[in-house]
Amino acid sequence: MSSQPKIGDLHYFNPQDIEFSYSPSGALRFTLKDQYSVIKVDAGSCFPLRKPDKYIWVKDGKNNELGIISSIDELSSSSKKCLKDYLRKRYYMPNITRVDKLTEEFGLWYFDASTDRGPRQFIVRDPRQNIINLNQGRLLIIDVDGNRFNIDDYTTLNPKVVMMLDRLV
The missing domain is CATH 2.30.270 (duf1285 protein fold)
Structure with a gap:
C-alpha cells in the first residue's frame, strides 16, 4: 500500500x-x-x-x-x-421538547427539561455566549459541562421560558 x-x-x-x-x-x-x-x-x-x-x-x-x-x-x-x-x-445532542422549569440565579441559568432522550437538569453559565440562536427559533444550548442541547423552535415552549429566552436571542 x-x-x-x-x-x-x-x-x-x-x-x-x-x-x-x-x-x-x-x-x-x-x-x-x-x-x-x-x-x-x-x-x-x-x-x-x-x-x-x-x-x-x-x-x-x-x-x-x-x-x-x-x-x-x-x-x-x-x-x-x-x-x-x-x-x-x-455529536450526541438531545432535543429539548419541553422546559418544565427555568430559573436564573447569580448569572447561572438552571434548566429542568424534557428531551427526546429523557428528563435532564443542567446549568448554563454566561447564557449570552452559550445559548446560540441558529435560525428561525432554533437554539443550541451548551451547559457548564460542555453538553449540547437543541431546541427546534423555542417560541413553542411555555410563555415564561420564551420571555426569558427572548432577552438573549
Whole structure:
C-alpha cells in the first residue's frame, strides 16, 4: 500500500474507494482501497448542525487530515452504518421538547427539561455566549459541562421560558 497524503494536502475521497469499519478494540478504521489503511481515525462533519451528512473530514491518530467525504449517502451500506454510528456518538445532542422549569440565579441559568432522550437538569453559565440562536427559533444550548442541547423552535415552549429566552436571542 502506498503512503498517506502529505500534511496540508486537501483530498476529496471517491466514496467507492473507501471503507469504514471498527477494529477489534472498537476504534474507527479507515481504508482507501489499494492504497493504505489507518487503524484508528477520527471523523467529523464540517457543518454538524446544518449539513451533518455532508463534507465529512477524516483525520489519522496524529490529527493529520487525510481527506474529505462529500456525502455519507454515497458510501457502501456497511461503511455508511459505521460512520453514521460514530458521528451520532460524536455529536450526541438531545432535543429539548419541553422546559418544565427555568430559573436564573447569580448569572447561572438552571434548566429542568424534557428531551427526546429523557428528563435532564443542567446549568448554563454566561447564557449570552452559550445559548446560540441558529435560525428561525432554533437554539443550541451548551451547559457548564460542555453538553449540547437543541431546541427546534423555542417560541413553542411555555410563555415564561420564551420571555426569558427572548432577552438573549
